[in-house]
Amino acid sequence: MPDTSAAPPDGRLPAIGPSRLRGPAARARRSRPLPADGRLTPAGERLLDAASELFYLWGIHAVGVDTIAEAAGTTKKTLYDRFGSKDALVALYLQRRAERWQAFVEAHLRDHASERVGVNAGVSRVLAVFDALEAWYAELIRGCAFVNAYAEIGGIDHPGVAVIRAEKEWTHALYVRLLTEAGVDDAALRDAVGAQLMLVHEGVSIMLTAGGRADAFDSARTAARRLLDGVA
Secondary structure, three states, X not given: OOOOOXXXXXXOOOOOOXXXXXXXHHHHHOOOOOOOOOOOOHHHHHHHHXXXXXXXXXXXXXOOHHHHHHHHOOOHHHHHHHHOOHHHHHHHHHHHHHHHHHHHHHHHHHHHOOOOOOOOHHHHHHHHHHHHHHHHHHHOOOOOHHHHHHHHHOOOOOHHHHHHHHHHHHHHHXXXXXXXXXXXXXXXXXXXXXXXXXXXXXXXXXHHOOOOOOOHHHHHHHHHHHHHOOOO
């Protein structure tokens, strides 16, 4: 069942005015990389923006196409003309979110990875991913959008599942790449430690949100450093 615990008493979803998302995630949401199949029309962009916010805040199944069209100031017909189906819109929402998160973390690695005092550069870059994730989650009350989406569409023939899988594969590949840059020469070791770092990465959002642990990122960085001891 969709999570309606945060819904207003009358059960109506809120209108979308100025974005309720703030911080890095909101700034990234406005960056608008192009979809693979070309530029969306202005109405298509409004629909995707409205759907992205509503899907994240209220869930995919809880939000219907009429609600998205109304929030975007357009029509259901326009939604289907631009995207073909709600499933396709969900997949594009997830793809855009993945692109923005990936661009955000890569920028963070460029700008902040060497700021940690007393830690070698390779380890510092790995830990910087957790710093980026903490900044990304600063105002996100629902945790990981991809995990949330999979809880709704996993196990069925839905185009969004492939996007979720690709995002998780990218995360593992990111850690493997950083371990390579840190001088870990053994490919099997890189793959194994990368998978362990990914488990910490995925777990921190659960402990922060569902677990209510304000110290989740401190614990995650401590766990990551222990995994890296003697490796990098």
